Amino acid sequence: MEGADDHLDRFVADVTTIVQSQCERWESYADIETLICHLPIDHLTFAAHDASAPYTEPYPIAIHVRAALLxxxxxxxxxxxxxxxxxxxxxxxxxxxxxxxxxxxxxxxxNERFSEALRDAIQECADAIVKGARACKVSLPDRIGSDEADESEDDTPPEHQFVAEKTDEVWQQAKPFVTDAFALKRGQNWQIHENAFWEQHTYMGMCEDMYARSGPASFSLDTSRGNIPTGSTHRYQIGKLSVAEIREMLRDTTRMLIARARQNGELDGLVFTAIDVTKGFPFTGDIEDHEDDILGYKDGNDYYQWAVLKIVGMDVPLVLDAIQREEDIEERKQKAQDGDVDTSETVVFETNHPYVTARDAGDQQMDGKEFVHMIERLIRWCRHRWGIENGFKKQRHFMVRTTSTERDYRFFNFAFACVLYNVWRLVDLLVKLAIDGENQSYKPRVDANQFLTVAKQCYGLDPPD
Structure with a gap:
């Protein structure tokens, strides 16, 4: 990579020289953007710093380098x-x-195609372009800051403004993740843009107790789209997605949100994760033909239930995966409780679980000190996972209500609520970093209601897509 870095050094030096030369004759250019468009870098392939090489994707990397400079x-x-x-x-x-x-x-x-070294080189070039333009008195757009700004002025916006700005920023970034990762299975003669389905579902998830059947009427009053799906069309198209497809879409979106969190130094090491089970809204209707899917609950009602893998502890509590809980899971749990399966690598947090025993791996009686250490270890682990329970309560804020008996559609409602929950937690992280400089506590600074209030105003991007 040493030779590749030498190429980047020459790239930075060449751009700096070209900018200094061209800025002295800046009358030839309408503005600094025109100069960037005419930088003679088309011959550069940056192959050692292009994760897509030797493929160029739709556009050569040099074009994207110009855009990155801008x-x-x-x-x-x-x-x-x-x-x-x-x-x-x-x-x-x-x-x-x-x-x-x-x-x-x-x-x-x-974030993925450019290497870190190339990103650093582009930032150096951008600094050189701005400095060269200022040195030669080249007029810069008003949006580009000036060195002469009074840094002593405290123009820090109030906290509520941070909340609004960060919510808008993260959602505008997250929405393309959703629209890229989520896809419907429709024919080529569609008339309603696919993004209208995701925007509508997001809108309904952000409104309390809104159903897919009646939600489009409210959405039509707030959206700038002229053509949106009816409630029945919305449910029908989303209902064609399988559980496996929905899970993969959730995972893809979560990967991109995690990458966004890592830009701020979060989730870049080992994290604690936990698995737990939650229920959806009560199942109404005849459970015939749904016996394997509908599980009873201690309140006497029947529910679809979902198992969730989630980051816990002091890290950003993102949902990593979700799956429907079925009857065979109950059977496996019973086997674990009966001691019929190997539980050496897992712990179920129930006081009557056979792993919580006074005997060691060799079935020998533990002494008092070993037993105390085992209990303390279990308690420490359990403390890390407490947040998953609280997260379930918050996720219900983002779920679209439905009376549908279709398993896959109900699972989509839950999975999409996980996406919105993840976006909220990322917004909260960025607000904490902006105000406190670090993620100091698990308690959110932006509560779910604040997020919903602000996010509902910027749930989508204006058409055309």
Missing amino acids: TEINGWDETALHDHLRTHPSLRQNLGFESLPNQSTFWRTW
Whole structure:
């Protein structure tokens, strides 16, 4: 990689030299963006720093490097870049894009396609471009900050403004993750854009006790879309997704949210995870033909129940996976309680579980000290997982109500609620970091109701998609 780094050093040096030379003749350019569009870097492949090499994807990496320079110079994220190029099609074409990539493409290019060394080099080049422009008195757009700004002024926005800004920022980033990861199985003659389904489901999940049957009427009053699915169409199309497909969509979205959290130094080491079971809304109707899916509960009602794998402890409590709980799980649990399965690698937190025993692995009686250490260890582990119970209560805030008896549709409601829950926890993390500088406690600074109030105002991006 040493030779590859040398290439990047030359790239930074060449861009710096070109900028200094061109800025001295800045009358040739309408603005700094035009200079970026004309940087002579098309011959560079950055192969050693391109995770997609030797494939170029839709566009060569040099075009994305230009776009990244524009992003860094302006201090934007991929959402702001996408919006700017959408409103300035001539700039998009001058950069080399025949059509406008979506936001998630820009995000993946920067975070996954570019190497860390290339990202650092682009940031160095962006700094050099701004410095060169200022040194030569080249006019910069107002959105690019000035060195002459009074840094002594305290322009820190109040906490509620942080909440609103971070909610908008994270949701605008997360929505492309959702629309890329989630996909319907429709024919090619569709008339309603697929994003309308996800926006509508998000909207209904953010409204208390809203059903898919009646929710579209409310959504139609708030959305700028002219064509949205009816309640029956919404349920029918989503109901065609299988549990396996829904789980994979949930996982894909969670992977991208975790990558976003890692940008702030979170979730970059070992974490505690826990598995627990929760129930959906009560099942109403005849349970015939659903005997294997519908499980009773201690309150006497019947429910679909879901098993969840979740990060617990002091880390960002994201839901990693979910699956429907079926009768055979109950059978396996009973076997564990009866001592018929090996439980050496797992612990079920029940006081009557055979693992909580006064005998060691060799079936010898433990002495008092060993037994106390075992109990203390179990208690420490159990303390790490307490948050999963509280998380279940919050996830219900994001679930669309339904009277449907279809297992797969109900599972989708739960899985999509997990996505919205994850977005909320990521918003809370970024607000904590912005205000406190660190993630100091498990308790959220942005409660679920605050998030719902703000997020409902920015649940989607304006069409066209």
